[in-house]
Amino acid sequence: MKSKNKINKNQLIEIVTKKIGIKKKEAKKAVDLIFNTIVKNTKKGVKIAGFGSFVITKRKSKRFKNPKNGIVKILPERNAVKFKAGSNFKRYINGI
Numbered sequence: 001m002k003s004k005n006k007i008n009k010n011q012l013i014e015i016v017t018k019k020i021g022i023k024k025k026e027a028k029k030a031v032d033l034i035f036n037t038i039v040k041n042t043k044k045g046v047k048i049a050g051f052g053s054f055v056i057t058k059r060k061s062k063r064f065k066n067p068k069n070g071i072v073k074i075l076p077e078r079n080a081v082k083f084k085a086g087s088n089f090k091r092y093i094n095g096i
Helices: 009-020 024-041 087-093
Strands: 046-048 052-059 062-065 072-075 078-085
Touching: 009 024, 078 087
Parallel strands: none
Antiparallel strands: 046 052, 052 078, 062 072
16 A cells, blocks of 8 residues: 655655744754764664664675566675664554
8 A cells, every 4th residue: 555645855844844843944954864864874773762773684696687688687785774663653554
């Protein structure tokens, strides 16, 4: 079930501006700080109680075939970010 009403970063900044009653410039700084802090610390692991955690996982290398030209290539092993929802988050999305 996908939501058609996704919010983007600017909309999130507007929400912070209205809910806290601060200027948009300050709300943008706060949102940027939170995102940057999560990104810069993901290698260590980021756990936000009740919300969830962000961890790095390894994806194995794999072969793929370009359907346009038929050339087979190897996609090397790489890191990926995994988000695991916390208990409060799960309860909210499940309507509990």
